[in-house]
Amino acid sequence: MKRITIDSNLSLAILGLLAQEPMSGYGLRKVFLTTAMKAWSDSPGAIYPALRRLRKDGLIEGTVQRENTLRPREVFALTRRGRAGLVASLTRPVTREDVVRRTDGLFLRFSLMSGLVGRDGMLAFLRGMEGQTEDYLKVLEAEFRRRGPGLPFSGRAALERGVEDFRATVRWVKKTRMDLAKLRTTEGE
Amino acid sequence: MKRITIDSNLSLAILGLLAQEPMSGYGLRKVFLTTAMKAWSDSPGAIYPALRRLRKDGLIEGTVQRENTLRPREVFALTRRGRAGLVASLTRPVTREDVVRRTDGLFLRFSLMSGLVGRDGMLAFLRGMEGQTEDYLKVLEAEFRRRGPGLPFSGRAALERGVEDFRATVRWVKKTRMDLAKLRTTEGE
DNA sequence: TGCAGCATGTAACCTGTTACATGATTAG
DNA sequence: CTAATCATGTAACAGGTTACATGCTGCA
Numbered sequence: 001m002k003r004i005t006i007d008s009n010l011s012l013a014i015l016g017l018l019a020q021e022p023m024s025g026y027g028l029r030k031v032f033l034t035t036a037m038k039a040w041s042d043s044p045g046a047i048y049p050a051l052r053r054l055r056k057d058g059l060i061e062g063t064v065q066r067e068n069t070l071r072p073r074e075v076f077a078l079t080r081r082g083r084a085g086l087v088a089s090l091t092r093p094v095t096r097e098d099v100v101r102r103t104d105g106l107f108l109r110f111s112l113m114s115g116l117v118g119r120d121g122m123l124a125f126l127r128g129m130e131g132q133t134e135d136y137l138k139v140l141e142a143e144f145r146r147r148g149p150g151l152p153f154s155g156r157a158a159l160e161r162g163v164e165d166f167r168a169t170v171r172w173v174k175k176t177r178m179d180l181a182k183l184r185t186t187e188g189e
Numbered sequence: 190m191k192r193i194t195i196d197s198n199l200s201l202a203i204l205g206l207l208a209q210e211p212m213s214g215y216g217l218r219k220v221f222l223t224t225a226m227k228a229w230s231d232s233p234g235a236i237y238p239a240l241r242r243l244r245k246d247g248l249i250e251g252t253v254q255r256e257n258t259l260r261p262r263e264v265f266a267l268t269r270r271g272r273a274g275l276v277a278s279l280t281r282p283v284t285r286e287d288v289v290r291r292t293d294g295l296f297l298r299f300s301l302m303s304g305l306v307g308r309d310g311m312l313a314f315l316r317g318m319e320g321q322t323e324d325y326l327k328v329l330e331a332e333f334r335r336r337g338p339g340l341p342f343s344g345r346a347a348l349e350r351g352v353e354d355f356r357a358t359v360r361w362v363k364k365t366r367m368d369l370a371k372l373r374t375t376e377g378e
Numbered sequence: 379t380g381c382a383g384c385a386t387g388t389a390a391c392c393t394g395t396t397a398c399a400t401g402a403t404t405a406g
Numbered sequence: 407c408t409a410a411t412c413a414t415g416t417a418a419c420a421g422g423t424t425a426c427a428t429g430c431t432g433c434a
Contacts, residue, residue: 011393036348100228113343168354168357214385235422386427393422403411404412
């Protein structure tokens with residue numbers, strides 16, 4: 001059986017939500033629409049195809065509610081394989097690319113960890129995230145020192161915000177690691 | 190002539206860079222690869238098709254350097270239409286959707302403004318951004334107060350970071366507006 | 379002469395967007 | 407009964423990723 005990794009943030013978010021509670025496609029849409037996960041697509045043209053893909057890969061299975069009607073209602077839940085794939089995707093080592101181009105993917109991954117990944121796994125993830133972010137921050141800061149003074153106003157201001165954003169991420173990671181270390185081992189798992 | 194608006198961040202970034210200085214496709218790749226614009230794609234499979242689209246729409250034109258060879262080198266520059274379209278795309282009103290789903294697009298837009306958009310245009314943009322961000326921040330904060338306490342550790346921590354991020358954006362906008370107001374009118378235009 | 383880096387591109391594929399379509403259920 | 411909302415979907419399209427292919431140029 002080949003290794004499973006979930007490619008897109010949307011699929012990851014769907015799997016993560018279904019891990020917490022089985023839901024229909026419409027239920028997922030409502031979550032994306034009404035909660036803080038608004039950053040992800042609530043469009044049926046994204047969700048239903050994604051669900052079909054996940055089912056095809058054996059990561060989820062649906063039980064049809066209202067059989068024999070023309071408009072069945074289908075509730076999806078993770079399979080064992082789906083849970084394993086989700087956990088594997090969440091705990092994958094944090095790369096430079098993750099930090100530079102998929103920052104929100106990183107926060108999404110962490111947000112889904114409780115209940116699926118133990119405290120050690122979360123700490124390892126945060127350590128990786130901290131290291132990669134600090135490395136990249138150094139690069140950005142060096143660039144800001146070198147090229148910043150020559151940049152026009154708006155470019156410099158935007159770059160400054162970018163640098164500050166990575167600094168804030170580092171602060172968040174450090175704080176979250178501390179909070180997590182203080183937690184009783186079982187809590188949040 | 191129909192109104193031009195640039196759809197994707199990559200196209201916007203390309204137009205913005207070409208507005209500063211004509212460049213070849215490879216030149217653009219190098220910028221994406223070696224500067225703070227690493228968040229955008231440096232892959233030829235994205236850049237060259239985008240350049241062809243922009244040329245097809247009459248927004249840029251290329252002058253071939255090494256004619257008669259099998260491997261010509263082409264330097265692209267904005268057309269008048271391209272500059273107009275770029276300015277229109279940069280100064281488009283800031284929407285809620287921009288804030289929630291296209292935050293980096295907003296910073297990209299602002300970063301490209303100097304030299305193309307006057308101080309009043311920049312201030313209008315920042316005012317719009319501030320209003321929309323504050324509105325959404327209120328929504329997020331309310332959600333955090335309501336649902337935060339019940340969330341598992343990692344979900345709560347990630348949501349907290351999200352809220353803090355929008356707060357930081359508001360602070361940045363306020364500061365940048367002040368800095369901009371202090372600037373001599375001509376500077377940074 | 380050969381290799382590294384400059385420079386341009388294509389093809390297959392995947393995912394998401396927009397817009398449309400349609401049936402089922404429930405509150406007034 | 408009817409309108410709103412629940413609920414599921416499709417089709418056309420746009421855009422990006424990955425992997426591959428190829429020629430040119432300067433230098434050791």
